[in-house]
Amino acid sequence: MDEQIRKFVYRIRGRLREQQVVSNLVNWSVCGLLAADVISLASLAVPFYYAALAAAAIVALLFAAGAVIGICKTPDPMQAALQADAKGYKEKISTAYFLIGREDAFSRLQKKDALQVMEGFAVRKEFPVRLPGKRLALLAVLALVFALTIQVDTPARNEARTKHRVGQEVKEDIARLEKVEKQLEEHKDISPKETEMLKEQLKQAGEEIKEADTLAELKKAEERIAKKLEMAAGRMENETLSEIAEQGAKEAEDAASGREEELAKAAKEAMEQAENGSKKDKEKACESLEALADQTENEALEDAAASYRDSGYAQNEYKNAQKKLEDALNGDGVQPGDKQEYAQSGNEQQQGGQNPSGNAGEGNGGPNGQGDSGNDKGGQGQSTGSGWNKGSKEGGEGPGRTDESITVPEGEVGSDDNLTGKANSSGNRETGKTNQSSAWSGSKVNYGKVSGAYKEKAYKKVEGSNYPVKLKDRIKNYFDGLN
């Protein structure tokens, strides 16, 4: 009799546990999805790359918590018996459970009475495990909201993706630098002084990479590192050290150019697929174009991608975007499959954005006009130039960089008078030869001073010009953006 009573009470308890688990699972899932929706909605405005992942993790975590809490909240057998009694059984079941082990007349009669009740007790009917309809509907609505909002593309989402990509690339770059540093330590034939010197270079390079916020900045940082290491290798007497530096330089250079090539290739493939593909393909094409535009700082490409997206993927905008991509690939320094070259001699004319050969790389030269060959030649070009210590990196004073010392070719700092670059009507700049450059590798100047003076001069020029106000603003913005 006792065993029968015990079994019955445990059966009730099991059923209550099932109810608790189901109820908790639904409740906690609602909480989880609510949190997921909040994260998803927040990530529309705030860059958060892992929004989807975090939301999924929270939902999974709360779902599991619901199950665990449901199990933990299972009532004890006496509570279960009392809950069964609450169905109108006048505490017969709980008293029978309480009397287990007692064998007096009253206890026997009571248990017998309780067993009769238990025989007619339909556990499944009295304690049904029902899914709560309203809460399930709420769950479905929340899931739908999440599914919809997580797919929406916003500037914040794009920024998050870019930042994430930059972060990944930075990690890879840092790993490469560490590898070079390790190689340095492995070679015992390198003098401590030389090792220290290169280590210092690597340390500076690492810091520079960490500061990069965009792919373009990263690219420039990588290029500078490549150049620094390359030059360091040239100056080093120790052959091993030179090899290590050269190898590091090559890897940095490959990383910078490789990513651009990869992006360009991806953009080209995406555009081809998008032509007759689905909406998703078209979205992907847009993303690829934007990534490439970001990497190359090509505004035309960026505008084309935005127009294509905003038009709802209209065919004419597709053609426009396709053309811009081809232009960028052919004439804007983006060359999938071709290795990018860097202007180093300073005695050749280089024209940014109008490279006729298609394989000579982007024109170099910021307003500092630093040719790096040492023969008094300074290159000039558009600010997006990819040359080492030239182009935009030297062309403006960015926030938080005013005290930074930058490495310039050895020798004196060139005068702005040596710059011969002129802006044409389309905003491009031409470069010309000069024999006034005195820059040489190895010197350090204050970045802030250079870029500040440069920017100030540019502002004055713009203010004194007859350019339309809108254009003036655009030019100023350009200089503001230099860092």
Add this chain to the structure above:
Amino acid sequence: MIEEKTLQEMIGKIKACEAEIGRGIIGQRGIIRQLMLAVLADGNVLLEGVPGLGKTEMVKAVSKVFTMTFSRIQFTPDLMPADVTGTNLIIKEEGSNVFQFEKGPVFANLVLADEINRATPKTQSALLEAMQEQTVTVGKTTYPLPQPFMVLATQNPIENEGTYPLPEAQLDRFLFKLLVGFPTKEELRTIMDITVTNENVELQPVIDANDIIMMRKAVRDMPVSDAVMDYALTLVMATHPEFKASPETAKKYVACGASPRAAQAIIKTAKAMALMEGRYNVAFDDIAFVAYPALRHRLILNFEAISAGFGPDYVIHEILEAVKPV
């Protein structure tokens, strides 16, 4: 050890008893049931109601059905304790004068103390020992009262002139205080049919004193689960305003909560209730049912409650609402 068969017979007799009393007393089913509970739980009952509601008739009906010795004491202001308990008389025995105890009307199984609040506190107190100890002490001798013993007292709530309210100590010795209400129109019609005609209802004895003693033993043996016991005790605790978990109403209106006798009364009568219903266990509902008659005379309400017009039943109701079974 009570046998199963005996227990079943007992339940049958209790039900028959209730039905037989109901034959003689029209309506007042709840009061009859509570009276039966008090009998089974070995307690005394205070019946309160306006004159003419059949309180005395009810007690008489009980005595007839139970076949027990019955005595009625009409309480008046000049009633002396000896008139209740009995006294030592000088009698001549074998040529000499000796004291001999002459038992008073309290020496009966069922004592009806009619209009108990009309007697002086001194006389009322004469019942204290009888009610609690079921003995009477005269001089240096203590006399046991016949078993089963039970006092059924009545009092009129509306007449205050020349009455002596029962002291709290005596009130606490009543297991139940029952409020006899006015019958319904239908009940009143039936009462008229019986009382103002030649129709006569003769009640038949159903159980005797031995049966009652056995039933009281059975009631004491009735098991109570921890949860039910806990509920009863929490209810009693909740009547105390100083108890942390007592409801706001109790804190606001109760001057002094129920004594441990209240808990005993609740548990004992709840057990009796279960037995009367043919169950072998006490339910939460039994506790809630007996809470009113067991607590209402044990709660001392403060002036605020009286001025607001709240009686003990209101406070008990609020406590029952606030304290839920586990």
